[in-house]
Amino acid sequence: MGDHSVKRALIIAVAGVLTFGAVYGFAASLNLTTDSLGAVDTSVAACQAGALTATYTSSYASTVPGYAVGTVTVNGLASTCYSKAYKITLSGAGNASLGEATGTTPATGTSFAATFSPAVNAASVTGIGVVISG
Amino acid sequence: MVRPRSTILAIIAPLAAATAFAASLSFAPGSLGADQEAVSRCTAAGLGVIQNVSGTTAISVTVSSLPSACGGAALQVTVNNQVTSSSGSTTVPAGGGSVTVTLSVPVAITASEQVDLVLTGP
Numbered sequence: 544m545g546d547h548s549v550k551r552a553l554i555i556a557v558a559g560v561l562t563f564g565a566v567y568g569f570a571a572s573l574n575l576t577t578d579s580l581g582a583v584d585t586s587v588a589a590c591q592a593g594a595l596t597a598t599y600t601s602s603y604a605s606t607v608p609g610y611a612v613g614t615v616t617v618n619g620l621a622s623t624c625y626s627k628a629y630k631i632t633l634s635g636a637g638n639a640s641l642g643e644a645t646g647t648t649p650a651t652g653t654s655f656a657a658t659f660s661p662a663v664n665a666a667s668v669t670g671i672g673v674v675i676s677g
Numbered sequence: 678m679v680r681p682r683s684t685i686l687a688i689i690a691p692l693a694a695a696t697a698f699a700a701s702l703s704f705a706p707g708s709l710g711a712d713q714e715a716v717s718r719c720t721a722a723g724l725g726v727i728q729n730v731s732g733t734t735a736i737s738v739t740v741s742s743l744p745s746a747c748g749g750a751a752l753q754v755t756v757n758n759q760v761t762s763s764s765g766s767t768t769v770p771a772g773g774g775s776v777t778v779t780l781s782v783p784v785a786i787t788a789s790e791q792v793d794l795v796l797t798g799p
Contacts, residue, residue: 581702589710601795603755603764610753610795627708665795674711
């Protein structure tokens, strides 16, 4: 490598350093502070595509009085939905919530039981909602 | 002599690298699945409900006019005489029709009684 090449490399390096120096110098002169900002775009998928089915266990409650749903059993759970948070809502007229049951799906098996406390008046139930996340 | 192109590249390359590092963000989305469904009834029509008595107690309840859509459903019935209550259950025949549910304990007949029933499934 000759003197000419060494000189050229040095000049290139100095140009890069000077550029950084200028950039940082300008930023400091504005005294700008900023929150961090990062972004990513990704899809949110359900933990399983297979259908879940719900069955109801009702018992007589003199406080209603009448039959009340105390337990909803969800069947068809796939292993991909194991150990995830769930919420089940029983709704009535106008989609108003009548009661909610929350918990964590089991780590084995294909079903789990959600307990409603207090139990929900069975005659008022017109809808059910399920969400599994995690 | 230094070529201008080389100098420009030397300036842009560090800036480009800095920009790429600033934009990178690691994110691991969790799963989220939800659904809302209507809970239907196997019938909206009126059902016949008759208490069967023995002496002064109700021992069973006959439920009639069950449509075939209710076939296979679990039928639970409770008689409450305002003092105590007693229940029984059975499965509705495939074709519907009429079914009698025997109470676990006979209930004394009073002036004010309530009969509740629930059909679950099929």
